[in-house]
Amino acid sequence: MPFRPKNPSLDINSSPSPTKRRTTTTWSDLWVKSPKSLNQVFFAMPLPSHSNSQTLGSNVSTVDRTLLLSDETLLRILSKLPGSQRLSISLVCKRWLNLQGRLVRSIKVLDWAFIESGRLIERFPNLTHVDLSRSCVISSRNSGILLHHGDLSLHLSTEFSPICRILEENLLSVDVIDRGVRLIAGGCPNLSKLVVVGASEVGLISVAKECLTLQELELHRCSDDTLRGIAGCRNLQILKLVGCVEGFHWELVSDIGLTILAQGCKRLVRLELSGCAGSFDGVKAIGQCCQMLEELTLCDHRMDGGWLAGLSYCENLKTLRLQSCRSIDSNPGPDEHMGSCPALESLHLQKCHSRDKMGMRAVFLVCRAVKDVVIQDCWGLEDDIFSWVILCRRVRFLSLEGCSLLTTQGLEPVLLSWQELQSLQVTSCKSIKDSEISPDLATRFSSLKDLKWRPNTKSLLASSLAGSGMGRKGGRFFRRV
Missing domain, CATH: 3.80.10 (Leucine-rich repeat, LRR (right-handed beta-alpha superhelix))
Incomplete structure (x- = not known):
């Protein structure tokens, strides 16, 4: 005869009282709020045939009753716990440590050796969001000097080179980074977001082949050759490219890279270009090929004069952001060639140099439907x-x-x-x-x-x-x- 709790609120088959509101009860509520009822459930469950062996012991009070639950059932229970308690459950036993690792979806890697040893994939087999930006840079952990720029930060030793070569000298070699990226791609087939610094075309090609569900990608220190590797990411929707960053690295993305990107990643919805070069041709290619593009951000751009006219080809663009731009457009050209963005809804100008009258006028002319x-x-x-x-x-x-x-x-x-x-x-x-x-x-x-x-x-x-x-x-x- 199956066990039924004495408390009617825990019995899913009993009808609720007309004066009390019926509430649903989860396994986590049983575990935390009513341990006695949960113990009764475990005692009522039939023990396996080897219950009298040395594995379980003869004393029932010392039996780990969670062994009676399958991994799938226990995972469903543990997933109901708040995120702040999931780390502590990994200290219970090795089995719970492995189960807790299967619940982790997002991680920021701080030590590159954790990737190369294979422990990252073994410990967290179901990762969907991986951030490698901090582990790609060799940082002095014992130093109290922290250099921070945007999303990148690294600790410096007391004796460091001129600031223009800091990242170049402390960045892992391209071969090492590509090897780690290939390990991530092979072990995380459901990867949907990746952040990496200094990867080359070779490493990114493996991501495009293995991670077919990749939707968001953030690349630091990228060039035109790097973009050849992500042309195969057909389902990519959100992309951030960081080229030249003064004091860190001097790589540039030109019209060649923007054209390769536009022809390969046609499902882009959000695109951010930081420290990237280009001109009218590159922006035009993005507008013509990426017809689903709704949000475009340019940060500290190195665009040639006349690039603003290319925005008119982004027919579905809804949001345009210009951030920390020293110049908007040095030579926007005649008004009849400017065009406009008919679907534009929002224009953001943040920390830009706006003394260029013709450039500012061209921005408002292209964005006149905002x-x-x-x-x-x-x-x-x-x-x-x-x-x-x-x-x-x-x-x-x-x-x-x-x-x-x-x-x-x-x-x-x-x-x-x-x-x-x-x-x-x-x-x-x-x-x-x-x-x-x-x-x-x-x-x-x-x-x-x-x-x-x-x-x-x-x-x-x-x-x-x-x-x-x-x-x-x-x-x-x-x-x-």
Whole structure:
């Protein structure tokens, strides 16, 4: 006769009380909250035929009752535990250590020897996300000097070379990195994300062949030859390429690499190019071949003049980000050749040099269909340069942060010309003064659905006091009784 718990809330076959809400019970709840009931379940389970052997012992109290559960059942139970408790369960026994390893899906490798020894695949056979960026660089663990740039960081010894050769001298050899990448590719067939530094075409070809479900790839120190290896990643959707990084490495991606990439990875949805070169031809190839591309990010680009016109071929592009660019476009060309991105919804300019009037004008001309504009910490953004944003007539959301040269006189005509504007955020723009707000601009503010107005500390104080009644004589706080 099968065992049934005495508590009706644990019996899935019993009908719930009309006055109490029925709740579902998981194995993890039984284990943590009701150990007595779980013990009764284990005692009720029939022991295997060798239960009297030396393996289990004659004393039932010393028997490991989890041996009665299959690996699949125990994995389902352990998977219900919070992530913070999964590491501690590996200390119970060797079996639980192996089971816990099968639950791990994402890992950041810090020691390259862990890969070459084969212990990584043996310990974690079901990995889907692998980050090798830190293990590719030889780092002095005992050093207190940490060099950090973006996603890369390494500890330096007290005697180090000039900064321009730090990564080159501390990076593992290409053969070693490719050998480790091949081990990862062969042992993780379900790999969906990979981050690696300094891999070559040989190592990446093995990834393209073995990991057919790879969807996200991040490559540091890559060149045109490197991109030949990922042309076979047919299901790749998210790609980040890091070419030249001053102080770390000087590899470059040109139009040749961008064309190879475009022809091989046609299902790209998000593409980030950091420290990459190129021109109109490379951007055009990406737009024509990667028709599913929705998000494009260019960080510290080395593009030749005229590259902005290639964005018009990205017909389904929805988000464009320009970050830390010293120059937008040195020679954008005539307006009739610029075109536009008809599906563009969001434009982000972050930490860019914006003194180039023609380049900034070309950006707003190509992005004239945009609805959201975010400008953050762009150096040199003066009133006459910001005035070109008026070309974007369908803007509904505008966010300005850290634009210290922009004044109220430069902001007002733009806001008054946008009839579809619904939300405005102005923060840390010290040249914008509350005292310079005209009646027309105040009326425009009142029609907005969302307004965040904190251009300086005084406005922050006034905003915090608004609606409180403070600042008036008597007011709501001092009333006569």
